[in-house]
């Protein structure tokens with residue numbers, strides 16, 4: 144496939160046509176933070192908005208846009224970095240995220256991103272909204288306090304019979320993820336693992352199991368090593 | 373309760389999940405609400421998951437999975453209704469029925485609920501009872517109404533007897549109302565071919581009347597680039613608080629509307645046309661079907677497959693891609709763009725979505741020729757537009773004005789009473805300080821002050837913050853919840869505004885209001901979150917002093933006067949601790 148040429152933060156870059164802006168930038172060594180999207184997520188969901196950048200002077204979610212010839216992109220500017228960080232901070236005040244006691248700590252994409260962005264606190268007041276926990280599943284626990292409404296589980300996950308197990312109910316800030324208990328009880332081993340790994344945070348976790356991997360071997364344990372503090 | 377089986381109730385509907393809203397309405401009408409058993413049966417019938425149905429029921433305001441009263445009363449919560457006394461009306465309902473709002477009477481006869489603007493701001497305060505609008509409510513009317521309903525009187529009869537039937541009061545009409553002097557049935561014979569139609573519309577300079585003002589002819593041309601079958605959709609969701617001009621056009625000019633849609637269908641060579649009608653206008657459904665049936669004599673109308681889709685209550689569905697989702701029987705969450713509807717719209721087909729007024733004007737342009745349309749308006753904003761004027765004016769109602777009209781002129785037309793603030797284009801529009809004379813010289817136009825038709829005037833008696841908080845609450849209630857900044861951000865903004873209004877703000881809180889507004893506007897997925905913070909940003913610009921007034925700048929950002937004992941008193945009470 145032929146390459147397209149574009150600019151990012153004043154640098155000329157190129158990438159194959161039809162790649163998303165996130166991937167096009169990555170190919171050129173420019174990392175855009177993402178949360179609802181990660182490599183392999185297809186189609187993109189565009190729900191979290193953490194990947195907001197500027198394309199031709201206008202804000203857009205990088206995971207939802209396709210690169211095209213002569214695009215002018217702003218990505219690593221202070222303004223854009225601050226917008227991206229603000230969204231992560233919003234997620235922290237909307238839910239109840241207690242990393243210290245979370246089974247997903249170290250493997251959590253939200254936590255990893257927060258560390259990477261150097262987030263020490265949220266600029267927004269914490270909401271302390273109580274969310275109901277669904278412990279009635281056979282295999283899985285639904286910890287809604289940690290849900291970031293990314294829609295990976297509702298839109299991208301089906302069981303072995305192609306049935307949707309998770310769905311959204313309600314609207315606006317009352318939107319809650321729900322689990323189909325019948326289908327959940329019939330989930331195969333590998334499907335359970337698939338959805339636990341698909342959830343970027345600790346909202347869908349194995350029942351009766353605590354921490355999965357020892358410290359030092361978790362997904363983000365060595366992530367920060369390269370970052371200057 | 374009705375014991376009829378679901379399959380019997382929905383017998384008349386095609387087995388098609390995209391018609392889910394119709395199914396749910398049919399069941400709810402027959403049974404009062406949609407029970408778990410109904411959901412189970414319906415899921416089986418349509419061969420879909422129950423969760424798919426629950427997702428939809430819980431998204432829309434007017435679907436209930438629990439009983440909500442034989443008579444369900446929805447009180448309009450728009451700021452205009454508030455100013456007209458809807459809170460008092462609520463109190464009277466509450467006392468007479470012995471329930472609080474949000475509840476149902478013990479005998480299940482009455483349910484009392486709140487809802488966003490129902491499009492009756494020219495006749496406030498108003499309520500929907502079993503989806504029938506009751507306007508110009510008074511405490512006396514409410515008391516009579518309840519007595520008569522308990523006695524078994526008909527709702528429609530009461531609506532008439534109590535003088536609560538919605539009226540359309542037109543104070544000025546320039547184009548729309550003038551005689552439709554053409555023989556309608558011959559209109560299509562002069563329509564030469566699709567390209568000519570599009571050229572005529574482009575020459576007229578017509579831009580969409582739903583708010584964004586996209587050039588209509590260009591939209592149609594874009595759509596034609598994509599291979600058919602193509603689809604025409606009319607957006608009659610009219611959800612912006614303070615708007616009701618589409619209600620009027622649907623009532624009085626449905627013929628022109630359907631012709632406008634048929635002309636569009638001809639222009640993009642489409643055989644499918646849909647009208648998406650907001651649930652609040654359910655009372656217009658029969659009338660629209662009647663008009664459409666009457667028009668079937670005309671081949672131009674007949675060759676199209678028509679459907680009128682009733683919504684179920686959700687402001688965000690007015691956003692065109694959310695509207696298409698809803699039309700497909702799903703939750704009304706906006707889609708990602710690209711692809712735009714002109715490329716992939718209803719069921720993936722290239723689709724044009726236009727506002728009611730846009731289509732009505734299309735008929736007029738074709739009838740009168742583009743020159744006669746262009747003679748009105750400004751360079752970038754051709755023609756005329758309808759305004760829905762409400763609030764503190766002596767003549768609330770409908771006004772057709774040329775684009776480019778100055779605010780001062782509009783205020784004169786409607787008889788504004790010592791105006792303090794004008795909200796142009798609804799809560800998502802712009803807040804104007806009406807005491808600044810130069811502001812009143814501004815023009816309604818895409819160049820300066822665009823509007824989707826809502827025009828609310830507030831007098832000096834009104835408290836601006838009450839108005840702004842009502843607007844922010846509206847957006848909190850109506851956010852679809854799909855994207856982070858709008859779902860979480862509007863809640864945060866609303867709370868921060870409250871903090872300032874309650875007098876707890878520090879100087880830096882004003883700064884954060886501005887900065888956080890910027891975050892929500894710049895990162896949201898659709899126009900709702902992109903414009904909701906304008907409630908704050910435009911009012912801060914128009915009335916900086918009222919914000920400053922709320923801030924005690926003598927106080928430092930450190931809270932030296934923090935009262936620890938008071939702050940922890942709840943804890944102390946619960947655990948019986950005493951630090952004294």
Ligand SMILES: Cc1cc2nc3c(=O)[nH]c(=O)nc-3n(C[C@H](O)[C@H](O)[C@H](O)COP(=O)(O)O)c2cc1C
Nearest residue numbers: 580581582607609610611690691692726727730899
């Ligand atoms: C949150 C939101 C609500 C909207 N509500 C309406 C509406 O009620 N009616 C309408 O015609 N357009 C509404 N729009 C604009 C539509 O998305 C779309 O631009 C319009 O229907 C296109 O028609 P037009 O070009 O004829 O204006 C809304 C947009 C947003 C973002």
Ligand code: SF4
Nearest residue numbers: 852853855858898901
């Ligand atoms: S901005 Fe986001 S949450 Fe708000 S209505 Fe649009 S898609 Fe939904």
Ligand code: FES
Nearest residue numbers: 179191192194206
């Ligand atoms: S990663 Fe792009 S919107 Fe979430």
